[in-house]
Amino acid sequence: MSTSAAVSVSIRRFEARDTDAVIALWQEAFPEYRDATKPQRNPRLSIANKLATQPELFFVAVLDERVVGSVMGGYDGHRGWLYSLAVDESLRRHGIGSRLVAHVEAALTALGCSKLNLQVLSAKSEVRAFYEALGYRADAVVSLGKRLGELADSSAG
Template sequence: MKIRTFDERDTDAVIALWQRSFPEYADPAKPQRDPRVSIANKLATQPELFFVGERDGRVIGTIIAGYDGHRGWLYSLAVAEDMRGNGYGRALVEHAESELGKRGCPKVNLQILVGKADVQAFYAKLGYRADEVVSLGKRLQSA
């Protein structure tokens, strides 16, 4: 797998991957999960931290990273179902961590939806542990 920065020509392939990997992205009742809006927002903020994994010309994985000068974040790690179990998810995470490290990022955070025990187990194998914090959120837009 080759890991590279997202290119706008990847949009349709990334959306298809996300809709298979994250069912909530295909849910019209959750307009805040519109993948086109997510992509546009990332391209407006640190687009160099939006990565795709490609194999034989096919987008098989994604990961988005962000860094605000205090903490790094990982989002939207996805690997095509038929490509899982080959280390591609690990490679994408390690690539994003490396890019954050180059920017001086001291710690990486991520959030996992409740009930995703398999995802929690994946990240635990990579050294991620639950922080003793409560994650709060507030929508600033009606969308």
Template sequence: MPADIHLRTFDDSDTDAVIALWREAFPEYNRTDKPHREPRRSIANKVAMHDGLFFVAVRDRKVVGTVMAGYDGHRGWVYSLAVSSALRRRGVASALLRHAEVALAARGCLKLNLQVLTQSRGALAFYRAHGYAADDVVCLGKRLPVASTAAAAAP
């Protein structure tokens, strides 16, 4: 990783830069027909967890990479690992991934999961090179309706 890049915990002031980076790195985040991919909602939901597992890579005070992690006490997850196109293949993504792994291991996490779109061959190769492999499981998903803020806060 270039020496002029440092990793730190996400700060609310990073929101717009993270959204811009995600829209570059994840084209599906630009699709209005995919409300589960709305980056501002994802960031707000992650920040509301107050778990300190959202990290950014910064160069010259500009966000150039991100990784979110999660841990539920049973299994850890890695999400939204992204690096600006100008800095790819320079070790930034590897450093972010290791940073998330270390943070999760410090919490007692023993197993990590992540999901990669099947057509993302470069991402699949990256994760395989870092020791990740397909498990003998089927990933199932279900889209829930988007709740309004007031409805989500109701008991």
């Protein structure tokens, strides 16, 4: 496929009818979403939670009426977050991921967000390289996490 694929991709807000396509995309892009021993990686729960909190910051890329990418953003009034960027494996390296990132950056900027954070698993150097090519840099911080509620006893990850 040529890079013209990115030109014909449209980006719009996630709709409920996109659920199965987004889950399939995430399970391809994030193998941990297929791991039943990690209840914190339940894609249906992730989608439901996003639809309950800032659903206007959940976007999909569509090519010929098929969902080929997704990204979620979040903003708490202090800083923004970028989550779950995924592009169909057969269409990677055609600018779709970059367009999704630019789209969520623009939406967050319009809300007054001046700092955007994201996390990349340390083992995924190719993903880190993608974000670095878009201008993201490692902050001199340590990311800490704690599971709450039903997942409090789950292992990290």
